[in-house]
Amino acid sequence: MPAKTRRSRMELVFDILEAIQNRGGQIKPTHLMYKSNLSHKLLTNYLQELTQKEMVEVREYQQKKTVNKMVHITEKGLGFVEEYRKMREFTSAFGL
């Protein structure tokens, strides 16, 4: 079985944002953890950073007696996803 290469910081950020985008722009943190293949601690750190950079918003919802959280992607986050995809395509085309 070939060894998996370690994802770079940018790749991790892209994976997180893409996972949110693929779920219609919002996702539960637990689902995000599985979709982006990150540990809870690592995801929490990244979400904090992305929130500070205004790429995502974490909102709380009252559902009966429980409070649920949802992670939303912002316009800035969507812009990053688009730019990253262009970069990936450019890299692939020119063999960089």
Place this chain on the structure above:
Amino acid sequence: MFTLFQTPQWFAGFDLLFDTITLLIALLITAYSYKLYKLSDENKFFYFSVAFALMSVGFLFKLGTYLTIYSPASQYAAAVTIVKVTNSQGIGSIFRNLLYRAGYFVQMASMLGSWLLLFFVSQKGRDRLNKMHERSQILLSIYLITLIAVVSTFEYRIFYLTSLVLLALIVLHLYENHRLRRSQNSKKVLLAFLLLLAAQISFAFIFIVPELYIVGELLTLAGFGTIAATYIAIQQKTKQMANSEVLR
């Protein structure tokens, strides 16, 4: 007036137009690669940007040199300036040739530097370019490029043959890349550099058929046009992907 080779008179001016277009495309890729470098902080994009910036410098100096050759007014201005600077009409003619040679030298050195840098970027371990042994390789390459460029101002075929060799290595890498990726864009980039390679072959044989200069210019324009088309396709493709995500 000093020229490297004879070109069809009727084509004078058209080559300047073609070179202006290729210059603009090279500048576009330079700017976009630099943008990617600022976004990702990866050295490979910086080196790629520098490679296309060198290409732009090459085309700029080619435009300047050929404009001076084609324009009697520019030739007169250059001659008058040189006579004033050297304070002698006799020495002025030597310095006038030197001026043209300097223009050709910068053009050739920049283009060779660009191809060489693209070749380096295509190799693995490009992020290690800070280490001492790789710095010495770069210094050696700069020396060889300078030497080739100087000699090429006396024998232009050496420049085109060297460019041919470097481009062949780049095309080989792009072929392997396309075999791996199998995408339309990688195919276009491979085609673009194949066209540039073919252009060098055309230029190398101008001494037999001067009209091959026109073929070379057209191939160069086609090559850069294909690079521009690839860039546009990348921009549009990712935009379409983004729109389809929004509609989901």
